[in-house]
Amino acid sequence: MATEVPAFSPHVPSTELRGSGGLTPPGPVLTRFFGTPGLYTLAVYRDHGGYRSLERALKEMTPQEVHAQVKASGLRGRGGAGFPTGTKWGFVPADVPGPRYVVVNFDEAEPGTTKDRYLVENCPHQLLEGACIAAYAVGAHQVWIYIRGEYDHPYRILLEAIEEARQQGILGERPFGVDYPLDIQLYRGHGAYICGEETGLLESLEGKRPQPRSRPPFPAVKGAWGRPTLMNNVETLSTLPWIVEHGGQAYHALGTDRSGGTRMLSVSGDVRRPGVYEIPIGVTFRHVIMELAGGPPPGRQVKVFWPGGSSAPVLPASMLDVSTDLDELARVGSMGGSGGVIVADDSRCVVKAAARLLRFYAHESCGKCTPCRVGTDWAVRTYRRILDGEGSSADLQILDRIQASLQNGRCLCGLGDSGGWVIMSTMRHFRPEYEAHALRRQCVTGECERQGAADA
Amino acid sequence: MALSARAIEEIRSLPPRFPHLRSAVPPALDIAQEELGRLTPEAMTEVAEALGLDPGYVEGVATFYTLLHTQPLGRHHLYVCTNLSCTLRGAEEICHHLRRLIGVKEEREISADGLFSYEEVECLGACEYAPMLRCDGRYYYDVTPQKLEALIQGWRQEAGNGD
Ligand SMILES: Cc1cc2nc3c(=O)[nH]c(=O)nc-3n(C[C@H](O)[C@H](O)[C@H](O)COP(=O)(O)O)c2cc1C
Ligand code: SF4
Ligand code: FES
Numbered sequence: 001m002a003t004e005v006p007a008f009s010p011h012v013p014s015t016e017l018r019g020s021g022g023l024t025p026p027g028p029v030l031t032r033f034f035g036t037p038g039l040y041t042l043a044v045y046r047d048h049g050g051y052r053s054l055e056r057a058l059k060e061m062t063p064q065e066v067h068a069q070v071k072a073s074g075l076r077g078r079g080g081a082g083f084p085t086g087t088k089w090g091f092v093p094a095d096v097p098g099p100r101y102v103v104v105n106f107d108e109a110e111p112g113t114t115k116d117r118y119l120v121e122n123c124p125h126q127l128l129e130g131a132c133i134a135a136y137a138v139g140a141h142q143v144w145i146y147i148r149g150e151y152d153h154p155y156r157i158l159l160e161a162i163e164e165a166r167q168q169g170i171l172g173e174r175p176f177g178v179d180y181p182l183d184i185q186l187y188r189g190h191g192a193y194i195c196g197e198e199t200g201l202l203e204s205l206e207g208k209r210p211q212p213r214s215r216p217p218f219p220a221v222k223g224a225w226g227r228p229t230l231m232n233n234v235e236t237l238s239t240l241p242w243i244v245e246h247g248g249q250a251y252h253a254l255g256t257d258r259s260g261g262t263r264m265l266s267v268s269g270d271v272r273r274p275g276v277y278e279i280p281i282g283v284t285f286r287h288v289i290m291e292l293a294g295g296p297p298p299g300r301q302v303k304v305f306w307p308g309g310s311s312a313p314v315l316p317a318s319m320l321d322v323s324t325d326l327d328e329l330a331r332v333g334s335m336g337g338s339g340g341v342i343v344a345d346d347s348r349c350v351v352k353a354a355a356r357l358l359r360f361y362a363h364e365s366c367g368k369c370t371p372c373r374v375g376t377d378w379a380v381r382t383y384r385r386i387l388d389g390e391g392s393s394a395d396l397q398i399l400d401r402i403q404a405s406l407q408n409g410r411c412l413c414g415l416g417d418s419g420g421w422v423i424m425s426t427m428r429h430f431r432p433e434y435e436a437h438a439l440r441r442q443c444v445t446g447e448c449e450r451q452g453a454a455d456a
Numbered sequence: 457m458a459l460s461a462r463a464i465e466e467i468r469s470l471p472p473r474f475p476h477l478r479s480a481v482p483p484a485l486d487i488a489q490e491e492l493g494r495l496t497p498e499a500m501t502e503v504a505e506a507l508g509l510d511p512g513y514v515e516g517v518a519t520f521y522t523l524l525h526t527q528p529l530g531r532h533h534l535y536v537c538t539n540l541s542c543t544l545r546g547a548e549e550i551c552h553h554l555r556r557l558i559g560v561k562e563e564r565e566i567s568a569d570g571l572f573s574y575e576e577v578e579c580l581g582a583c584e585y586a587p588m589l590r591c592d593g594r595y596y597y598d599v600t601p602q603k604l605e606a607l608i609q610g611w612r613q614e615a616g617n618g619d
Contacts, residue, residue, distance in 0.1 A: 099475070108581045109578065109579060109581065110579070111539045111540055111541065111578065111579040111583075112540065112541055112579065112583055113579070113581065113583075114581045114582055114583050114584055116581070117581050117582065148581070149521075149523045150523070150535070150580050150581070150590055151581065152593040152594065152595075153594070153595065185473075187479070188482070188483070188486070189521075189523075190482055190485075190486075190520075190521035190522070190523040190524050191521050191522030191523035191524075191577070192520060192521050192522065193578060204482075205479060206476060206478055206479055207474075207476070207477075207478035207479040207480060207481040207482060207517065208478060208517065209516055209517055209520045210520065224475075225475040225476050225479075227475075266583060266584060267584070268541035268544075268583035268584050268586060269540070269541050269544045269545070269583075269586075270544055274541075274583070274584040274585075274586070275584050276584060310539075310540060310579075340583070342540055342541055342544075342583070344544060348544065353540060353544075356538075356539070356540055356543055357540060360539060360540075360578050360579075363578065364578065
């Protein structure tokens with residue numbers, strides 16, 4: 001029988017989780033206690049110092065002091081855009097009366113990305129504590145965790161963790177005896193990638209069709225139910241207890257100058273040890289792919305990798321020595337994105353892989369703006385022609401036109417750009433493969449002949 | 457098919473949990489789908505009435521999402537991930553094998569015994585265990601044709617149809 005996650009027992013220690021909990025030693029920040037039996041329980045988490053940072057923030061620090069530590073940490077959002085977290089917090093207006101919210105983005109649907117599930121399954125309280133710290137810093141009392149609908153097991157884990165925190169009075173009217181009421185609610189998604197996009201998520205949370213909003217106003221000013229809202233990713237928030245405990249500077253020192261700290265990378269595809277790994281930012285992709293994840297299967301070479309989820313432009317194997325630093329990735333034409341590292345070896349057809357991803361973007365396009373709705377669909381049909389051996393030079397020109405029309409602000413949200421980047425980056429680095437397919441009906445790897453290109 | 461009085465009661469109790477009424481729509485649809493196995497037109501109308509909303513609005517929300525179904529499905533509906541990481545690790549073969557095992561030609565077709573249907577879905581956030589699938593609220597990891605066969609056989613036996 002396939003390994004299964006039992007239905008009503010969140011008490012499955014994630015020992016068989018691959019990555020820093022098992023095969024490599026725990027990392028320095030997010031995974032430092034991973035592998036400890038029962039870490040998902042409040043009791044064990046507290047034994048390891050859990051919730052001391054929240055207590056300290058509430059009792060000894062002003063919201064401004066917490067904010068200052070986060071600014072000093074150099075932490076940048078782990079949801080995809082890599083926006084400096086301290087700066088984002090500063091956008092939430094201080095002086096608007098009435099409710100305001102912290103919304104946790106736990107939609108995690110970027111292809112290749114599994115780290116938020118890994119963090120929550122192992123240590124749900126770390127997220128809850130981080131979310132409460134963020135709430136205190138921006139003056140919110142209510143946290144909403146938006147969790148993708150398919151995550152049944154993490155959902156039950158969080159339900160139980162929230163219940164435990166309520167029973168202990170950590171959530172409630174007077175956490176640690178301080179007059180700062182805190183509450184956390186869960187909201188389940190129902191299967192749509194666009195709900196990870198911040199304004200799509202807000203529409204979904206409000207019970208509407210999740211089509212992104214035009215900005216401004218930004219969510220910080222007018223977010224959930226029209227109120228000031230701070231939205232952060234699960235990993236971003238899970239980092240906060242450590243930052244409050246050790247100080248922003250100490251966190252910053254773990255990473256690079258412009259990208260502080262550590263981050264989680266989920267490595268999948270053609271590697272021997274797929275898994276989730278915590279790395280100090282600045283190590284190279286060669287280290288991540290070849291050392292941590294064990295490199296490609298025997299007899300194979302890495303051909304191409306997506307450094308930050310399917311939306312991050314691809315890099316060829318010749319760029320394995322690129323650093324995981326966010327600015328460094330931007331300099332070589334890609335991005336740190338969601339930390340989902342997808343590896344394909346030299347037996348793989350890049351055109352086929354790109355075609356599969358365009359099918360994803362076309363399927364998940366919410367349809368609100370024309371370049372994305374029409375462009376992604378047109379790309380799918382063009383790829384199909386090429387893979388079916390009916391391509392021509394005109395098709396390559398079409399792909400070029402589509403990628404250009406999806407990028408640079410022509411679409412309402414980042415989904416359009418992402419689809420464009422897949423086409424652009426695979427064509428940039430693997431032009432001869434596209435030409436062989438479209439002009440000579442040849443797959444240079446032979447993969448398409450072996451498997452039948454039609455199902456791509 | 458119509459909703460039970462209990463389900464309607466439960467749906468009516470949802471709105472106070474949220475700052476605005478409309479946030480109750482997706483959880484209400486969950487309750488309806490849980491009871492009926494899918495969202496029938498009548499059920500969507502009843503959800504709308506219970507919440508005091510327009511049926512068209514409720515249907516508009518329902519039809520956006522992969523996890524809300526307006527068509528009937530097999531008792532065990534398998535969501536097989538076929539996004540890139542799973543495809544690199546054999547998801548196409550898994551789908552092919554699954555179709556043969558349950559005797560269907562395409563997605564959402566129900567097997568003759570009513571037990572199974574399947575659908576190819578996008579990344580389920582468990583790529584380190586690729587290929588993987590989700591069924592009945594659980595994730596199944598590192599799926600192979602053999603494991604799939606054992607799984608299907610297990611469900612058949614559970615339903616008393618096994619040999
Ligand atoms: C199409 C699309 C999908 C996204 N999906 C996610 C997601 O699943 N999880 C996430 O945290 N951020 C996602 N993002 C990024 C969010 O819009 C947002 O930037 C992020 O949640 C902010 O949190 P951070 O600052 O902590 O990174 C997505 C963005 C786009 C354009
Ligand atoms: S870019 Fe695509 S997904 Fe984003 S709003 Fe436009 S149509 Fe919707
Ligand atoms: S690609 Fe299948 S779980 Fe991510």
